[in-house]
Amino acid sequence: MLPPxxxxxxNFKTLDLLSFALNRSGVDRRxxxxxTSFIDLAPCDDCVCLYGQGAGWTVSYxxxxxxxxxxxxxxxxxxxxxxxxxxxxxxxxYDVREQWEDQTGQQFSMVE
Numbered sequence: 001m002l003p004p005x006x007x008x009x010x011n012f013k014t015l016d017l018l019s020f021a022l023n024r025s026g027v028d029r030r031x032x033x034x035x036t037s038f039i040d041l042a043p044c045d046d047c048v049c050l051y052g053q054g055a056g057w058t059v060s061y062x063x064x065x066x067x068x069x070x071x072x073x074x075x076x077x078x079x080x081x082x083x084x085x086x087x088x089x090x091x092x093x094y095d096v097r098e099q100w101e102d103q104t105g106q107q108f109s110m111v112e
Contacts, residue, residue: 011036011052011076013106018050018080020100021093032087050083052076059083 002010015034022032033049035041038058041049048070049060057079059070070086073079084093101107 008036010108013108014076014080015050016104016106017097017100018084018093020103021084021091021096022087024096024099025088025091027087032083034083048083048086050079059086 015036018034023029030044031047033041033044033047033051035049035051038051038053041051044062045064047062049062051058051060053072055074057073057076059073059079059082061068061070071079071082073082081092081094084091
């Protein structure tokens with residue numbers, strides 16, 4: 001298990017990779033949101049959201065101000081794949097990892 005500060009850093013990278021993959025795939029930015037917690041989400045309608053909740057991650061859909069939970073996951077890796085598959089069932093956000101690394105200069109290191 002990673003120390004909390006390293007896990008938080010890696011979670012931010014994963015959310016950034018996920019955003020990069022969705023943008024690169026041409027998914028309408030108004031159709032999705034990702035955040036480390038529910039309180040960090042902006043109000044949206046007809047939107048799929050991925051956010052941290054307690055020790056896990058939740059994917060929800062909002063429509064007309066009503067939230068409907070779609071799935072919960074213990075880790076962000078599985079949650080991000082599920083979330084991305086909602087928009088691109090034939091792909092994974094990790095398919096563009098190398099392009100994300102080249103563009104951002106970031107890498108997943110799992111160490112301090």
